[in-house]
Amino acid sequence: MKINSGNNILNQTLGQQDNLFKKLATAKRINSAADDAAGLQIATQLSSQINAREQGARNVYDGISLARVYDQGLQAIQENLQELNVLTIQAGNGIYNAGDRQALQQQADQLLDNIQQTIESTEFAGKGVFTQGGEITFGTGDSSLSLNTEDIATVLNDNNLFDFNLTDSSQLTAALESVQQSLQQLGGLRADAGATINAFEAAISVMDRQRISESEARSRIEDLDFAKATSQQVANDILTQSSISVAIQGRVQQQQAIRILGG
Known part of the structure; x- marks a missing residue:
């Protein structure tokens, strides 16, 4: 009985040691349901939530990038509108003749072309932002x-911006109203885009805090306490060596008894 008892202790100790090695190798206290079934279920649920938040944050980061591209495009159009506004006021100078106004119209046409090009070429992930x-x-x-987002071409067409005419002094008031109304609308769109970016960044901040809290909770459940595990490993090493000595001694005693009985 003593020999069997010594072997049982040795087998149990070796099994514990093997399980401990797995935990140390993975840095996880829970590597299977046998280690902690309830803890594994909770940790799995937390992992699912953490992964979902990480993907959600990536989605919102894409939203921020798109909003910034949208805002930058609006800014480029707004800058051209500012120059058109100056040209329109300049065209109201009474000393300008027809040739002077024609030169101003050529500058205005170039600015309008710039606006059209910005509308057509501003893209994100291969998709038009303003179309x-x-x-x-x-x-x-x-x-x-x-x-x-807004279809900017439609907004500007509704303001008759692309019918811009500086060569006819009778149309300068209409041209100025068109430019200023377009500037006001684009200013409002930029304000909306900025507010959206702020809202997206605030949402990411909340998601990051939630993800960190959930990661800490998961870590407390499934991560290994290295100090405790190392101490346990040392204790198991001592117990293993003792069990081996006991088993060897038991076998020697058994062999001696067999020889005596056989003699």
Whole structure:
């Protein structure tokens, strides 16, 4: 019985040592349901939530990038409109003749071409930013955030911007109203884009805090306490060596008894 008891202790100790080596190798306290079934289930749920938040944050970062491209395009158009505004006021100078106004019109046409090119070429992920308006949604996992964009060509056409004429002094008032109304509308769109960027960044900040809290909770459940595990390993080493000595001694005693009985 003593020999069997010594072997049982040795087998148990070796099994514990093997399990401990796995934990040290993975730095995880829980490597299977056998280690802690309830803890594994909770850690798995937390991992799912963490992964969802990480993807949600990536979605919102894409939204921020799109909003910034949208705002930068609006800024470029706004800058051309500012120059058109100056040219329109300049064209109202009474000392300018027809040739002077024609020169101003050529400058205005170049600015209008710049605006058209910005509308057509501003893209994000291969899609036109200004060619169609609407709501673009970015899922966060728990909810969603949206960026509203405008079809800028339609907005400017509604203001008759592309019928801009500086050669006819009777149309200068209409031209000035067109430019200033367009500037006001684009200013409002830029303000909306800026507010959206701020909202997206605030949402990411919340998601990051939640993800960090959940990661800490998961770590407390499944991560290994290295100090405790190392101490346990040392204790198991001592117990293993003792069990081996006991088993060897038991076998020697058994062999001696067999020889005596056989003699």
